Amino acid sequence: xxxxxxNGVIVDKTKTSKEDVLVVNGKIEQIGKDLKYDDAEIIDxxxxxxxxxxxxxxxxxxxxxxxxxxxxxxxxxxxxxGGYSVVCTMANTNPICDNKEVLSxxxxxxxxxxxxxxxxxxxxxxxxxxxxxxxxxxNKKYTNLFSNDGRTIFSYDFMEEALKKSKEYDFHLLxxxxxxxxxxxxxxxxxxxxxxxxxxCHISTKKSLELIKEAKAKGLGVTCEVGPHHLFADxxxxxxxxxxxxxxxxxxxxxxxxxxxxxxxxTDHAPHSIEDKEKGAPGIDNIEVAFSMYYKIFKEHCISIxxxxxxxxxxxxxKIGLNKGLIKEGYDADFAVVDLDYKGKxxxxxxxxxxxxxxxxxxxxxxxxxxxFVEGEKKYEINR
Numbered sequence: 001x002x003x004x005x006x007n008g009v010i011v012d013k014t015k016t017s018k019e020d021v022l023v024v025n026g027k028i029e030q031i032g033k034d035l036k037y038d039d040a041e042i043i044d045x046x047x048x049x050x051x052x053x054x055x056x057x058x059x060x061x062x063x064x065x066x067x068x069x070x071x072x073x074x075x076x077x078x079x080x081x082g083g084y085s086v087v088c089t090m091a092n093t094n095p096i097c098d099n100k101e102v103l104s105x106x107x108x109x110x111x112x113x114x115x116x117x118x119x120x121x122x123x124x125x126x127x128x129x130x131x132x133x134x135x136x137x138x139n140k141k142y143t144n145l146f147s148n149d150g151r152t153i154f155s156y157d158f159m160e161e162a163l164k165k166s167k168e169y170d171f172h173l174l175x176x177x178x179x180x181x182x183x184x185x186x187x188x189x190x191x192x193x194x195x196x197x198x199x200x201c202h203i204s205t206k207k208s209l210e211l212i213k214e215a216k217a218k219g220l221g222v223t224c225e226v227g228p229h230h231l232f233a234d235x236x237x238x239x240x241x242x243x244x245x246x247x248x249x250x251x252x253x254x255x256x257x258x259x260x261x262x263x264x265x266x267t268d269h270a271p272h273s274i275e276d277k278e279k280g281a282p283g284i285d286n287i288e289v290a291f292s293m294y295y296k297i298f299k300e301h302c303i304s305i306x307x308x309x310x311x312x313x314x315x316x317x318x319k320i321g322l323n324k325g326l327i328k329e330g331y332d333a334d335f336a337v338v339d340l341d342y343k344g345k346x347x348x349x350x351x352x353x354x355x356x357x358x359x360x361x362x363x364x365x366x367x368x369x370x371x372x373f374v375e376g377e378k379k380y381e382i383n384r
Contacts, residue, residue, distance in 0.1 A: 008045030026375030053085035053334035058266035065094025083336035092150035147174035163196030206252035271355030292365035
């Protein structure tokens with residue numbers, strides 16, 4: 001099946017250009033000006049931006065076990081609305097995703113829904129504890145991402161061994177650090193000692209960034225991410241992990257993006273029921289509006305849309321090992337069609353996630369996802 005995307009503006013890490021894109025059997029076949037194919041379905045983009053669909057390295061779909069907050073189907077629907085073709089979901093489910101049975105359950109259920117790609121992250125410690133390792137060799141058949149996110153690995157010895165195993169088995173170890181700066185400082189020392197493939201989740205402070213910058217300067221194998229909420233606001237009395245930091249911290253993290261010291265934009269989408277939030281559950285529901293939150297901050301601080309695309313599409317694809325993240329011949333035809341001129345407000349009553357826990361209802365945003373394509377197939381279109 002051929003599809004010809006015309007009258008759009010290609011925006012990715014490498015370029016901004018008015019060109020057409022021919023897609024054949026889910027792959028980008030040709031890019032050029034004024035392409036004509038009589039046997040192709042025409043997708044008229046009407047001047048909107050054609051971006052590589054987004055890839056979220058850090059999300060929570062709550063399935064199995066907490067499906068009153070979110071489930072795989074509602075999470076997938078919310079994510080394609082947000083422009084995401086790939087979502088990596090954390091292991092703090094019930095039962096914990098620490099074995100092939102739960103990994104297989106998520107894969108089978110998400111494949112059946114068929115909207116986008118869900119990569120289930122495996123716990124690194126059985127039952128999310130830093131005592132006994134999961135069967136890494138078995139779980140690696142499903143994922144190359146391992147994390148005890150939701151809990152901090154406090155054991156020095158366990159963390160050291162986890163880093164060694166990340167190198168031995170060639171997987172990425174994603175860490176939840178709380179207290180943030182103290183744990184990151186320890187982990188940078190361990191990384192220098194034994195090596196490994198470390199990805200630090202949801203950094204929020206100036207000192208955290210400085211610790212990671214020092215490690216990168218030494219050539220250590222570390223990357224990091226920042227969530228939309230930590231760029232979007234500071235000093236809010238709303239429970240997230242890590243907490244909303246100070247204005248100085250937020251500005252330092254934004255500068256870290258400008259200085260190419262932060263690698264990935266990841267949502268940490270964490271839906272909760274009203275009752276659970278009232279009981280103090282940390283987290284924010286944001287995957288549907290993450291791009292618009294990021295884009296507002298990038299515009300305000302004169303950071304290019306190309307840089308945004310690099311951090312939300314190209315780098316996560318490269319890190320996970322996917323043939324996605326660029327609009328380039330031979331790549332998967334995963335696209336987000338975006339109105340970059342849109343100005344509006346977050347309206348939590350319009351969320352299609354099961355939850356709508358956010359402190360940002362009514363806040364201004366820029367940019368809006370109009371359509372999402374996964375391997376050339378339209379999976380979402382905005383109701384006009």
